[in-house]
Amino acid sequence: MSKDNKFSGPTQRSLRMGELVRHAMADIFARGDIDDDALRGTVITVPEVRMSSDLKLANVYIMPLGGQHAEEIVAALNRHRKYVRGRVSPALNVKFAPEVRFFVDETFEEAGRIDALLRSEKVKRDLADDDGETD
Template structure:
């Protein structure tokens, strides 16, 4: 995070409020879009801009299937979503939503795969041998 400022407590708190409101709304299947039919969408994170007017919403469809298609559909319907979700979050300004695929699951999988690799296992075994002496 070189040079990137950490979010304030207020940004984190509002982001969590928006995340809960969006999760609740998306679970109700109210968006009429063929690309969203039957899509179970999780919202792992919402990052708010410092002025709270922009919400970067990270989503992942169940099983990770069609993630890019689902994100495109949500971005097509973001004004409708904003209108439906805004009354439940009680902010001075309704934030604009921008949807993105949450790739932290992929990153965790890559790290897990690395940790299970033969090379890392060999290094760990080697470290254990050094400590036994």
């Protein structure tokens, strides 16, 4: 497969760097290094970090415990992203730290939506109809 294929997934290198950034972010959040009223007393999880192919940009997906005030927390983190970038850099042991952007992780919400669809009466009825059919 050529490197020009724009439909290829993330590289092993970007996945590894994303995981390093994720762990560094989790440490920063656990220590409470960021002084902001919106973040005070909030437990933040970092389910995923997606790195750009050139490793210059880290999209950090976060979710506060309980999912409450997620947008406010993301806004607060984005206000402090230069500080966070400076705190992440030593943990990565790289020449240049990636620019950091924070987003609300919506995978849990999406999984819940899919689960609710699968449990709906219409799907149950369709599955029951498929079980009774003979071709």
